[in-house]
Amino acid sequence: MNLEEYRGVWVFIEQREGKLVDVGLELLGAGRALADKLEVDLCGVLLGSNVKDLAKDTFEYGADKVYVIDDPILEQYRTETYMKAVGDLVRKYKPEIFLYGATANGKDLASAVATEVMTGLTADTTLLDVNLEKRLFEASRPAFGGNIMATILCKKHRPQMATVRPKVMKKLDPQPGRVGEVIEESISLKEENLKTKVIEIVRSAKAAVNLEEAEIIVSAGKGIKDEKGFKMVEQLADVLNATVGASRDVVEMGLCGHDHQVGQTGATVTPKLYIAIGISGAVQHVVGMQNSEMIIAINNDPDATIFNVAHFGVVADAFEIVPLLTEEFKKALKNEVEAEEGGVAHV
Amino acid sequence: MNILVCIKQVPDTKIIKINPKTNTLDRSSAPAILNPYDAHGVQEAVRLRKIHGGKVTVLCMGPPMAREAIKKCVEIGADEGYLISDRRFAGADTLATSYALYKAIQKLMKQDGIDLVLCGKHAIDGDTGQTGPGIARRIGIPPLTNVIKVEEVDLDSQQMKVRRKIEKGYEIIQSKLPCLLTVEKEINTVAYSPLPNMLRAARYEPIVWTVDDLEDVDIKQLGLKGSPTIVGKMWPPAKSEGAKMIDGDVKKQASELVKHMLEKRELFEVKGGEQA
Ligand SMILES: Cc1cc2nc3c(=O)[nH]c(=O)nc-3n(C[C@H](O)[C@H](O)[C@H](O)COP(=O)(O)OP(=O)(O)OC[C@H]3O[C@@H](n4cnc5c(N)ncnc54)[C@H](O)[C@@H]3O)c2cc1C
Ligand SMILES: Nc1ncnc2c1ncn2[C@@H]1O[C@H](COP(=O)(O)O)[C@@H](O)[C@H]1O
Numbered sequence: 001m002n003l004e005e006y007r008g009v010w011v012f013i014e015q016r017e018g019k020l021v022d023v024g025l026e027l028l029g030a031g032r033a034l035a036d037k038l039e040v041d042l043c044g045v046l047l048g049s050n051v052k053d054l055a056k057d058t059f060e061y062g063a064d065k066v067y068v069i070d071d072p073i074l075e076q077y078r079t080e081t082y083m084k085a086v087g088d089l090v091r092k093y094k095p096e097i098f099l100y101g102a103t104a105n106g107k108d109l110a111s112a113v114a115t116e117v118m119t120g121l122t123a124d125t126t127l128l129d130v131n132l133e134k135r136l137f138e139a140s141r142p143a144f145g146g147n148i149m150a151t152i153l154c155k156k157h158r159p160q161m162a163t164v165r166p167k168v169m170k171k172l173d174p175q176p177g178r179v180g181e182v183i184e185e186s187i188s189l190k191e192e193n194l195k196t197k198v199i200e201i202v203r204s205a206k207a208a209v210n211l212e213e214a215e216i217i218v219s220a221g222k223g224i225k226d227e228k229g230f231k232m233v234e235q236l237a238d239v240l241n242a243t244v245g246a247s248r249d250v251v252e253m254g255l256c257g258h259d260h261q262v263g264q265t266g267a268t269v270t271p272k273l274y275i276a277i278g279i280s281g282a283v284q285h286v287v288g289m290q291n292s293e294m295i296i297a298i299n300n301d302p303d304a305t306i307f308n309v310a311h312f313g314v315v316a317d318a319f320e321i322v323p324l325l326t327e328e329f330k331k332a333l334k335n336e337v338e339a340e341e342g343g344v345a346h347v
Numbered sequence: 348m349n350i351l352v353c354i355k356q357v358p359d360t361k362i363i364k365i366n367p368k369t370n371t372l373d374r375s376s377a378p379a380i381l382n383p384y385d386a387h388g389v390q391e392a393v394r395l396r397k398i399h400g401g402k403v404t405v406l407c408m409g410p411p412m413a414r415e416a417i418k419k420c421v422e423i424g425a426d427e428g429y430l431i432s433d434r435r436f437a438g439a440d441t442l443a444t445s446y447a448l449y450k451a452i453q454k455l456m457k458q459d460g461i462d463l464v465l466c467g468k469h470a471i472d473g474d475t476g477q478t479g480p481g482i483a484r485r486i487g488i489p490p491l492t493n494v495i496k497v498e499e500v501d502l503d504s505q506q507m508k509v510r511r512k513i514e515k516g517y518e519i520i521q522s523k524l525p526c527l528l529t530v531e532k533e534i535n536t537v538a539y540s541p542l543p544n545m546l547r548a549a550r551y552e553p554i555v556w557t558v559d560d561l562e563d564v565d566i567k568q569l570g571l572k573g574s575p576t577i578v579g580k581m582w583p584p585a586k587s588e589g590a591k592m593i594d595g596d597v598k599k600q601a602s603e604l605v606k607h608m609l610e611k612r613e614l615f616e617v618k619g620g621e622q623a
Contacts, residue, residue: 016514076518078489078520079480079483079489079490079491079492080489083484103513103514104492104493104511104512104513104514105513107476107477107492108480108490108492108493110477111441111475111476111477111478111479111480111481111490112480112481112483112484112490114441114442114477114481115442115445115480115481115484115485116484118442118575119442119575120440120442120574120575120576121441121442121475121477121576122576123473123474123475123476123477124474124475138579142584143578143581144472144473147583147584148581148582148583148584149581149582149583149584150578150579150580150581151578151579151580151581152576152577152578152579153576153577153578153579154575154576154577155575155577156575157575195488195489195522195523195526196489196491196520196521196522196523196526197520197521197522198518198519198520198521199508199518199519199520199521200518200519201513201516201517201518202516202517202518202519203513203514203515203516204515204516215614216614240608240615241615241616252383258532264474265474272611272614273608273611273614283584286584287584293611294607294610294611295590296604296607296608297590307589307590307592308586308587308589308590309587309590310589310590311590311591312590312591312592312593312604312607313590313591313592313593314592314593314600314604315592316597316600317597320597321597321600321601324597324598324601325601325604325605328601328602328604328605329605329608332605332609333615
């Protein structure tokens with residue numbers, strides 16, 4: 001493999017039912033910085049049926065070029081068709097870096113393409129950079145089991161690929177009128193030769209838990225011990241009108257579903273207020289919540305690492321302070337209501 | 348219906364501790380367990396065998412101690428277990444792992460034929476979920492990832508339908524057999540093992556293969572050598588200034604916290620405000 005032949009930063013632009021998915025635009029933001037450093041083009045890869053018009057939006061978010069394959073056979077995501085399409089593009093145009101959103105289909109595709117073109121793939125990265133001297137992509141992620149980050153390199157294979165969770169990277173401010181080049185390619189697959197077929201797609205309009213858009217999150221860690229502790233956290237969340245989050249351990253304990261999980265393999269959240277109760281602050285959790293506006297941590301261990309990222313901390317037994325906090329907050333709100341109503345009466 | 352389940356032995360990441368001084372894993376603190384998602388894979392295979400007959404085989408790449416994870420699968424109901432174990436497999440990333448497993452699967456396919464391959468959604472030590480689709484690509488069968496339900500298996504027409512979890516919903520996808528599924532926990536509950544299974548598992552010895560037992564292996568694609576990704580540097584994440592700690596008794600702590608929370612006053616709608 002001649003590494004010198006591989007140039008350019010690529011982003012897989014996921015679309016769902018004809019609409020661009022945010023994570024693709026976020027990755028254009030991250031990819032722009034890498035492409036500028038390397039002085040190469042930032043390119044999107046857009047696949048689907050009747051999707052060509054979406055290309056112009058990607059230019060506004062930073063893409064220089066978009067490779068489009070617009071074919072009815074690509075209407076729904078299928079690994080076999082998308083893997084072939086992306087594999088062909090990679091073989092033909094040889095990008096050096098290729099980013100995918102870590103969505104259900106993005107992960108599926110990236111894994112299949114990595115094998116298709118025989119290259120390395122780093123999962124769930126949270127930090128991307130390049131080493132210019134060695135012209136190497138540095139994809140970093142929280143490492144196994146603890147409070148440490150690791151940079152994964154792919155020295156001898158191209159493209160260097162990574163998946164990135166939604167909401168981890170930032171979109172650029174769109175530049176209306178910014179244009180780029182659309183490169184249309186085709187795919188030579190016949191429906192009758194395919195092995196899979198999507199029969200039905202069912203999406204509920206509203207997700208049951210929407211952590212990513214929540215403004216207030218009250219999160220439970222293993223320190224809350226059991227169902228009773230979890231109830232206690234839910235009660236506080238109720239009074240605050242907050243969404244309930246959780247560490248992975250709490251999800252694994254079966255106290256709530258995975259859609260409540262915050263962190264590297266859960267949701268990345270940016271609420272105005274995040275209250276962490278009985279959460280130790282493992283890096284896999286912290287990467288998912290460190291950009292919250294105000295973080296309050298409650299833990300009975302004064303050395304818990306969660307206090308490093310929190311703005312306010314209390315060393316206390318959750319079972320003592322959380323019910324108290326719920327009561328105090330209720331009271332405070334009630335007082336305000338009364339004060340306000342009193343105020344209105346005077347007018 | 349012959350079903351192959353790929354299973355991995357992993358350290359229990361719920362228990363594992365990190366040495367804060369050296370930033371290394373304290374491996375002795377973590378017992379090795381069967382990857383929880385793979386237990387669901389075995390359970391699903393056992394369920395399908397009950398309906399469609401056939402055999403459930405598990406395959407694992409790992410050190411000799413991974414035998415224990417295979418025995419656990421026999422407890423759940425697997426008929427047979429293969430361990431591929433060899434120093435030359437060591438240090439494999441997902442590309443090299445899928446290659447090694449593929450070589451073993453090729454041999455098993457020749458032996459008995461395989462209608463379906465199951466993997467876990469991901470292994471909890473790395474959470475990559477890349478191995479399953481990698482294996483499928485190498486065998487040349489479709490991968491169906493994040494499966495939460497097997498809707499239908501029709502052996503006559505060699506088709507199956509599954510429900511895949513996707514953002515905010517699911518899709519139903521149909522595939523020719525053989526294919527490969529990666530399963531989510533929702534797919535089933537892992538039942539308590541019946542006594543005969545436990546007894547069988549206690550005595551069971553998995554079949555162990557080394558690289559030399561596999562055919563047409565390109566040694567360069569195995570283990571560390573066959574892994575395109577390597578770990579560069581490791582570092583502890585940057586520490587911020589740290590929290591302002593609130594001291595005093597719990598009562599005082601609680602009321603101080605409330606004060607700080609109310610700095611974000613705009614977040615809390617005053618109920619009853621509309622009345623005014
Ligand atoms: C590949 C991989 C991906 C991962 N992804 C995620 C992820 O997305 N999200 C995630 O959260 N984790 C993730 N993890 C797990 C992560 O490494 C930690 O294990 C996990 O976040 C710890 O959860 P915890 O803080 O609830 O539990 P623990 O680490 O056990 O902490 C419990 C805390 O509660 C405190 N406590 C105990 N009793 C009380 C009490 N009575 N009152 C107050 N405090 C108390 C303790 O002092 C301790 O700090 C991942 C791990 C791996 C290997
Ligand atoms: N060493 C291994 N031996 C057998 N199966 C494995 C191995 N590593 C990964 N797998 C399978 O691939 C799935 C995903 O693993 P991973 O890609 O590491 O997250 C697991 O749930 C297993 O089914």
